[in-house]
Amino acid sequence: MAPLSSLVLLTLARTCLSQTLTPLPSIHEGCIHMPIIHSTNPQHFGKRAASVALANRSDIAYYAQLTIGNPGQSVFVQLDTGSFELWVNPDCSDLDGSNARFCQSAGFYDTTKSSTAVSLGTGKTLRYGIGSANITYFRDDIALPGSTTGLKSVQFGVATSTVDEFSGILGIGYGQGIATRYKNFIDELSAQNAVKVKAFTIALGGKDVQEGVIVFGGVDTSRFSGTLTRLPIIPAANSPDNVPRYWIDMQSVRLTAPSGRTRTYANSTLPVFLDSGATMTLLPADLAAAIAADFGATATDSGGFYPVDCDLTKTNGSLDFVFNGVTIQVPYNELIRTIDSTPPSCFLGISQSNDFTLLGDTFMRSVYATFDLDNNVIWMAQAANCGSTPAALANSNVLSTLTGACSTRSAVATSNTGSGVGSNGAAASSAAGSGDPTRPKSTNEPGSVGNGGSVDSSAASAPSSGQFAWGTVAGVLGILTFLEGI
Ligand SMILES: *[C@@H]1O[C@H](CO)[C@@H](O)[C@H](O)[C@H]1NC(C)=O
Ligand SMILES: *[C@@H]1O[C@H](CO)[C@@H](O)[C@H](O)[C@H]1NC(C)=O
Ligand SMILES: *[C@@H]1O[C@H](CO)[C@@H](O)[C@H](O)[C@H]1NC(C)=O
Numbered sequence: 196m197a198p199l200s201s202l203v204l205l206t207l208a209r210t211c212l213s214q215t216l217t218p219l220p221s222i223h224e225g226c227i228h229m230p231i232i233h234s235t236n237p238q239h240f241g242k243r244a245a246s247v248a249l250a251n252r253s254d255i256a257y258y259a260q261l262t263i264g265n266p267g268q269s270v271f272v273q274l275d276t277g278s279f280e281l282w283v284n285p286d287c288s289d290l291d292g293s294n295a296r297f298c299q300s301a302g303f304y305d306t307t308k309s310s311t312a313v314s315l316g317t318g319k320t321l322r323y324g325i326g327s328a329n330i331t332y333f334r335d336d337i338a339l340p341g342s343t344t345g346l347k348s349v350q351f352g353v354a355t356s357t358v359d360e361f362s363g364i365l366g367i368g369y370g371q372g373i374a375t376r377y378k379n380f381i382d383e384l385s386a387q388n389a390v391k392v393k394a395f396t397i398a399l400g401g402k403d404v405q406e407g408v409i410v411f412g413g414v415d416t417s418r419f420s421g422t423l424t425r426l427p428i429i430p431a432a433n434s435p436d437n438v439p440r441y442w443i444d445m446q447s448v449r450l451t452a453p454s455g456r457t458r459t460y461a462n463s464t465l466p467v468f469l470d471s472g473a474t475m476t477l478l479p480a481d482l483a484a485a486i487a488a489d490f491g492a493t494a495t496d497s498g499g500f501y502p503v504d505c506d507l508t509k510t511n512g513s514l515d516f517v518f519n520g521v522t523i524q525v526p527y528n529e530l531i532r533t534i535d536s537t538p539p540s541c542f543l544g545i546s547q548s549n550d551f552t553l554l555g556d557t558f559m560r561s562v563y564a565t566f567d568l569d570n571n572v573i574w575m576a577q578a579a580n581c582g583s584t585p586a587a588l589a590n591s592n593v594l595s596t597l598t599g600a601c602s603t604r605s606a607v608a609t610s611n612t613g614s615g616v617g618s619n620g621a622a623a624s625s626a627a628g629s630g631d632p633t634r635p636k637s638t639n640e641p642g643s644v645g646n647g648g649s650v651d652s653s654a655a656s657a658p659s660s661g662q663f664a665w666g667t668v669a670g671v672l673g674i675l676t677f678l679e680g681i
C-alpha cells in the first residue's frame with residue numbers, strides 16, 4: 196500500500212505549485228506550496244539584522260506571503276492555525292523603533308491602487324491578548340506564490356486602526372458555517388478549485404531551519420518518516436471552550452531525560468489545540484510547574500516565564516507529547532527558547548495557563564501535521580526534514596497510506612547530535628538544532644476568554660471566533676529588516 200501511494204504522490208507532485216519551482220500557468224492543479232518564513236531566518240535577515248537588542252521584544256512568528264489586488268501588492272501575514280480570518284495593514288505608526296520597521300517591512304496593501312478592490316462597508320474589531328485591530332472588509336483577488344492566476348474576490352479585513360499589531364494575520368482555522376459567516380481563505384481555496392481537498396499541511400521546521408512549509412491541499416512526504424496517525428478533531432460542542440479550534444485529545448506528557456529515564460506527568464491527559472500563531476505552549480499551572488521543576492525552574496520570572504539553564508539545550512533530552520498512536524518528541528533544544536543577550540538567557544517554551552491548553556510553536560516545530568477539514572481529523576507524525584516534495588492530495592483517503600520519505604534513523608534533535616530516544620520506535624527525528632538562539636515573539640492565539648483575551652465580537656455564525664493573543668514578552672520583536680531580503 197505504501198509504495199503504491201508513494202507512486203501516486205510522485206505523479207501528483209508535478210502538479211503542485213511551488214515557489215521554489217518554475218511557476219506553472221495555473222493554480223488549478225490541486226495544491227499550493229508556500230514557504231513559511233521564519234522571522235529569524237538569517238538568509239532573510241542578513242547582516243542587517245545582526246545584534247539588535249531583542250530582549251523582551253522579539254518575534255519568531257511564521258509568515259506567508261500573499262499578493263493582493265491588481266496589480267498585485269505583496270504582503271506578509273502571520274500564519275495562524277488558531278484564528279479564522281485574514282486581515283492586513285497593521286498601523287505601524289503605533290509602534291516604535293525596530294517594531295515599526297518590522298511592521299513596515301511586512302508590506303502594505305493600498306486598496307486605492309487595486310482596480311479590483313471592493314469595500315463591503317462592514318467591519319469588526321478583532322481583539323487579541325495584546326493588541327487589537329479594527330478592520331473593514333474588502334474583497335479582492337489574491338494571487339498565490341508560483342502561479343499566474345489566483346483566487347478571485349476573496350473577503351478579508353483591511354485594518355483601519357490597530358494597537359500592538361506587527362503584521363496582518365492569515366487565520367487558517369475553520370471558516371464558513373463553522374467559525375465565520377463568509378468563506379475564509381481556506382474555504383476559497385476549495386471553492387475556487389485551487390485544491391482538491393480541504394486540507395493543508397504544516398511543517399514549521401526546527402529552530403535551525405528557520406523556514407518551514409505549508410502545503411494547501413497537499414502534503415510533503417520529505418518532512419516526516421513512517422506513517423501518519425489519524426487524530427480526530429474534537430467537535431466544538433465537546434471542546435473545553437466550545438469554540439471550533441483544532442482541538443485533539445492528548446494522552447499524556449512524558450519527559451525523556453538525557454539519561455534516558457522517563458517520567459510521565461500526572462494530570463497530563465488533556466484536550467489541547469494546535470496553534471501556529473502562539474509562541475509558547477500553554478499548559479495547566481500544576482502541569483507546567485511540574486515540567487519546569489524537572490528543568491530546574493522553581494518559579495517564573497516577572498514575565499511568567501520559567502528561566503532555565505541554557506546548557507540544557509545541548510543535552511539529549513526531550514519532552515514527549517503522547518497521543519493515541521503517535522508520540523511527538525520535542526528535543527530540549529526545541530523546547531527551550533534562547534534570548535541572545537550577553538550572556539544568553541534561556542527559558543522554557545511552556546507557560547502556565549488555566550484558561551488555555553494549547554500547543555504553540557515550541558511544540559509545532561517538532562511535528563508534521565496535515566489538517567484535514569473535510570474529515571475533521573489531524574494526521575500527525577514526528578517532523579523530519581529530508582528535502583522538499585510537496586504533492587497534491589487527490590482525496591483524503593490517501594493520507595492513511597502515506598509513508599514519509601525520511602529515514603527513521605534521524606536523530607532526536609539536540610544542539611549536538613541526536614540521541615534517538617525514540618520511545619515508541621517511531622522516528623525520533625527532527626531537524627538537528629544548531630543551538631541557534633531563538634527569540635520570543637508575541638503570540639497570537641485565539642481565545643474567546645481569558646487574560647485579556649477577548650471575544651471576537653464578530654459576526655461569526657458559530658461560536659464567536661475569539662482571537663486572543665497571549666503575548667508575554669510584550670510583543671513582537673525586535674527584528675528588523677527580515678523581510679527586505681526576500
Ligand atoms: C523585560 O520585561 C520585564 C518585565 O516587563 C522587565 O522587568 C525587564 O526589565 C525587561 N527587560 C528588558 C531587557 O527590557
Ligand atoms: C477601534 O475603533 C474604536 C472606535 O473608533 C476605537 O475606540 C478603538 O480604539 C479602535 N481600536 C483599535 C484597535 O484601533
Ligand atoms: C492532579 O489533579 C488532582 C485533581 O485536581 C489533584 O488533586 C492532584 O493534586 C493533581 N496532581 C498533581 C501531581 O498535580
Ligand SMILES: *[C@@H]1O[C@H](CO)[C@@H](O)[C@H](O)[C@H]1NC(C)=O
Nearest residue numbers: 509510511611612613614615
Ligand atoms: C547525544 O546523543 C548522541 C548520539 O547518541 C551522542 O553522540 C552525544 O554524545 C550525545 N550528547 C550528549 C551531550 O550526551
